[in-house]
Amino acid sequence: MAKKTSDTSPLFKKVLFGFAFSPNLENNLFEVLRVCRFLGAELTLLHVGACTADKKQAIDALLEKIPEAQVVGQILWQEGDPYQTIYDQCALLDIDLLVIGAQQHESLFRFYVGSVARKLTRNVGCSVLLLINAAKERVACKHVVVNGILSDYTASSIYAAFFMAQQLGAQQLTVVEEIAPKAIKVAVEDDRTLIKSLRKRHQLEVSEDRRIQKIIEEIPEALKEGVSLRSQPIFGKRGYSIGHFAEISRADLLVMNAEKQTSLFKRIFTRDIEFILSDLPCELLIVRPKIKAHD
């Protein structure tokens, strides 16, 4: 839940980035280190694979080039299954945020079989940040979009969105309230039903907006300063509309609630967060209440 105190202490203290020696590594490192500095977090780098002298040298050489290298707390080298290793380390090290480099559009094969990144996104016990636009030079984050659906997790997502907007210097924050068309309960068939449905739509918009305003009131003023807030009700498929909206409104960061376990069934009949994972509109932060190791 949102903190009622006015402190804006870092939301994510410990960040883990699992890296592989890919052509994109340099860009990813630049981005991750920069993000960690903005968030005031300590970064743990984890490589799944043997630690050879070559690799160690390569990573050290890269880190030397990056001005924010001081955020790196430790570099871990672990052998084993990539998914399981990262999953275990997140729990073991009490990680708050896992950063993963992702692909914007996934191929058919990946979509159904699932990449390691995606599997982690779904199952890991902490929040996840998926990067698609990693770059050496900083690209300003201007617009943050966050979901405002009716859920226990929404308040913490909106809190996180304000926090990120504040830390990354974004000026615009949009809370998107996705309203399922089913909630209108009136099928538009002719002029009479149209009027009924428009009235019902308006009622829903107002009540949704009231709910969001309540959540926003709870957020400390310090986090809201300098951020222009907008709320946008959208009637449409949950999980899909917000991604499409983020793309249309040129969002730089999308903040979403985590969902409970997703199955293959859901992936075939795409639902909720899966829509966004299959077609990432921008950087995506999935806020998940942390599962402690002893829980």
Place this chain on the structure above:
Amino acid sequence: MTKSTFVGSLHKNIFAGFVVSLIALPLGLSLAIASGMPPSAGIVSAIVGGIVTALLGGSYVTIAGPGYSLVVVMLSAVTTLAGPDYYQGYLLTLSAIVLAGVLMFLLGLLRMGGLAAFFPSSAIEGMMAAIGLSLIAKQFHVMLGLATLKKSSLELLVDIPAQLWHFLTTAASDTGLLIAGWLGIVSLLILLFNSYIRNSFYQRIPAPMWVLLIAIALSYYYEWTSKSSPIAADGFIALPNSIEKLVVFPDFSFSWPIISVAMTIAFVGSIESLLSIKAVDKLDVFKRRSNANRDLKALGAATAVSGALGGLNVVTVISRSSVNVTQGATNRSANFFHGAFLVLFVVVFSQTLNRIPLSALAAILVYTGFKLSHPLKFVAAYKVGFEQLFIFVVTLIATLSTNIVLGVFIGALSTLISHLLITRDPLLFFLNLFKPNVLAFKEPQEDTFFVSVKHYCTFLNFYKLQKKLDAIGYTKKVVLDFSLCKFVDHTAMEGVESYVQSYEKKGGSVEVIGLDTLGASSSHPFAVRKMSSSRGSFSKVLTRRQRQLADMAQEYLWTYSPTNLELKSPLGDFVYFATRNLNRSYNMLIDADKRCTVFDIEYSEGEFIAKEDVKSTLMLLDLNCSIPVFTLTREGLLERLYALAGYQDIQIGKHKDFNKRFHLSGPSEEKIIAFFDDALVLFFESNAIYHIESNGRQLLVFKNERLLSPSEIKALAYFGRELVSLIECNSTS
């Protein structure tokens, strides 16, 4: 509709119903005979259709009755369901009709009013043409008075020249054949050339009624002169002489062949009706929106009742409905009266109607078939694109050689194949098939609805867009954006056009943006549009938006160029474009003194960024005086960007409201404060908020980071010109 207007317009509806009944009578008789049923079946269907749908229906000025699309299905059912016993076959077909009525009612309950949208329009056209050809095939020899032939539609079609030759060679020796045949041919000629006869008295009676009148007159002539008609007795229709005998009860039995006939009737009848309902809604002077689901239920009920009383199935018929509208019908009572007048005709004139030869009725159906399969339909399909002709012909052949339902599905499949061949991107279709692809929301601070379509828009998913457009309400302003679409097919283009018209009729508007950079397959406005693979390649075919821009340019003596153009001056010295890469600019409007330029651009946000290109409409104003460098934008939008450029936020002392709504910044505070005098502040406060940036000699103005619709461009251009004149007037004074 209030009661007083209902009574007030009653006379109009009675008259319209009367005129429609004049057409419904000959058509009903001929459709029933062509279906292999007693002629009364058509009349029963029209009477029940008129009365039941008028009482239960959800549309306003439609006419329901027997339709032509199922004639061949009925004929084959009657002749096959009970072997050689055609009367038993007729009774079994009636039970299939009752079942079909129940199925249609269920479709209505399941809210399948949008069913017709699932089929590609060229496939539907092909199906209709196939129905037309089979009507000609089955009726041509009847029109010539020849004996019934038992062959398939295709064989009969090929046989037509031989039939004509047979008629011409044997008619001389057989007066009965001679008169029946020539009556059929003259009837066909009357129907074909009806619109060329300008006599106002002649035009008062519908052409099919003339055919009946001439045929009946001929029979009276022979009775008075020679006491007996030369046409054999089986060449006439046989109506029962009392109203009770009109009614025949079905032999209820439900075997698989009967169920399959019922399913075909329900499927084709529903599609035919739904297409007609949609088309008739556009004719309605009161601009009402029909409740298609409710109408489907009413038609189902009417079909079941009609079948139970020995009649054909009931569908909404387009040609009778359009006559209904032109004769001044205002509500469903016209449909009711058309049924009531038919009851009257049968009671009063049943013996006279028995004087109608079959050949004259066959001519009516040959004419209908000719209209449905007119050669110009092939040309029209080809004009939209070669692939549409392919779909049309494939559906036509498939329907003729298999059956209607299978034919339409083969047509849909061929459409899908043509899309795969055109785009060469099967993943685009299959990966996104089950995903929603439409986003609709009300734009903040404006009364515009923004609807964006992603991936592709074809007959496969057009219903999703349809749902959103229906739910907004036709009185609103909608901007429909296809810029995230890679492929838009003919069915979608046609469907969108129909919404443009519906919205316009009710005072709203649908303005389509984002199609300009998609290539078209032909010069037809509804041609398939697909994203061209190479940057900068443009189709020469203008979209509606481009045509509107061209018209606007002509109107105000501006110049317009739709193609890729280099800008006169680079945009790089505007802070907004400092980190953005310009890819191309197009759709350029330049005013008469070449100082105001409005154009679309595509840019990407910096190097190596995986984000999609941004498409946006901008205006560039050249000033003949120098002004301070500044930027003015909505509060809280792009502040940080300008802060990075070393600009500072500037408050204009006394204008508190202005300071609250706008963010003004620039390198030189003094000059800017001096520049923003009261007149200028008032101008900005009283207009819509645009983003404005000055580089000292030019102004860059835009609204949202998206393409603008033609009406928004007009507003932008007007704003720009006013702004320029205000600034220049200030600097000279």
